[in-house]
Amino acid sequence: MHQVTSFVDEREVVRLTQQLVQIPSVYRPGQPDGNEERVAQFVADYLRQIGLKVFVEEVVPGRPNVIAFYDSGRPGKTLLFEAHTDVVTEGDRDKWSYDPFAATIDGGRIYGRGSCDTKGNLAAAICAVQAIMRSGQSFAGKILLCIPCDEEGMMIGIKDFIRRGWAKGVDAAIICEPEENQLCITQKGAMRAILRTYGKMAHGAMPLTGINPNTRMARAIVALEELERKEMERLGNHPMLGFPSITPTILQAPVKGEPQINVVPDQCMTTLDIRTVPGQEHAILHAEMTAILDALGKEDEHFKAVLEVIEERPWTLTSMEEEVVQATASAYRELTGKDPVYNGVPGATDGTFLHQAGIPILTTGAGDRHIPHHADEYVEIGQLVETTQLFALSALTFLTQPASVK
Structure with a gap:
């Protein structure tokens, strides 16, 4: 042939x-x-x-x-x-x-x-x-x-x-x-997600009159980074695919309207590019991320976040x-x-x-x-x-x- x-x-x-x-x-x-x-x-x-x-x-x-x-x-x-x-x-x-x-x-x-x-x-x-x-x-x-x-x-x-x-x-x-x-x-598999945190607009000089979604988003991103670290330790370096990852890519606040340096926005958004490897189940990973957000909500009564998975590729x-x-x-x-x-x-x-x-x-x-x-x-x-x-x-x-x- x-x-x-x-x-x-x-x-x-x-x-x-x-x-x-x-x-x-x-x-x-x-x-x-x-x-x-x-x-x-x-x-x-x-x-x-x-x-x-x-x-x-x-x-x-x-x-x-x-x-x-x-x-x-x-x-x-x-x-x-x-x-x-x-x-x-x-x-x-x-x-x-x-x-x-x-x-x-x-x-x-x-x-x-x-x-x-x-x-x-x-x-x-x-x-x-x-x-x-x-x-x-x-x-x-x-x-x-x-x-x-x-x-x-x-x-x-x-x-x-x-x-x-x-x-x-x-x-x-x-x-x-x-x-x-x-x-x-x-x-690798892929999960594409949008994470939104919600707050209340306020004057930058008087931030306590509002609720800052940016600091809440920062906490969420750090917590997701910790989840990524745990998954990397649990699964190790796959010989053909490398490590799994949870990567914030786009970060935007406010989501609508013009940003101003002296205005606390009412909403912050980040996109997550999540790459998975054999040994990870998307449903379990989604549940773990949701649990992280729930835990942050228990620590802070003003923490409000919504995670939306828009695409899954196992x-x-x-x-x-x-x-x-x-x-x-x-x-x-x-x-x-x-x-x-x-x-x-x-x-x-x-x-x-x-x-x-x-x-x-x-x-x-x-x-x-x-x-x-x-x-x-x-x-x-x-x-x-x-x-x-x-x-x-x-x-x-x-x-x-x-x-x-x-």
Whole structure:
């Protein structure tokens, strides 16, 4: 099967990556060119041109998913490749050495927002399917491409994909994310929460006539930091995921209206980015945080706080005995002559929800895992080509092996 790798066209992989990066797909509400629609349409047209059956489904206005099939015509397993179209903001362009949407090639790298996370890997998945088609290699079953919107946000794209029934019958999924071609079999879970403390407005010169929500918030944050410390001690440093964390990110007071230095606000808000690891249960962690707030309320009759969890993504763990892991590991050895490196994803991916839908997932792809969301984001061309070959070889290995009995 190694011969399929000879049908991977490096120039094609590079060109497609550049074309994808050159279409900005940062979600900016209210801006006509501020979402994934244009890049999704480009991808859909490209997939039709190479001969795939393509569906474009709008999740919300201007934010479509693209779904495509390569069907062998023979009954068998279904392997899903998933790679999203959206990218994070480029931020301050003055911090970039290259135009973030020019897809400049320099020193064997493609620079640009999304080159690493994850338009390069999207190009690799598409070109891998193209290589399989060109090779004429026989297999049974189907390859399904899921190219959703909004992975960088609330992941509404993959949720819509599952809700419409596309995940039914999928036997395994490869999540195409920048992991340096390491085989990631686990990933952190995530809880996104909003914590609000309430007070009473007052003159800054006479603070005792009001109730300061900021000092109450400070107590809550310190108490949550202590909970984080206890969880880190209890669980230790996970060999693939590191430590769990409870991180306040946005801090705002007042929540509405203009802040003034001589005014005690009536409300303070912080967002919590909570990352969990195997051994943590979200329901228990939520209960512990609520208990902390209740205890602070007993100490201070004026302490009033509300914790709202707005999103949950449980941690995932895929057995190394799963067929998709075994097939990809075999493909990696055949391709490189080396044993694969197994690891974990430090963040959450769309694979979280595919895992919840009962699909074994493996996350891998080109790109330095520390580069996403940075200025001067890049992907190494050599590694990107290797990823394309790995995707093609993994798919054929998976789809030409009989399904194991579970």
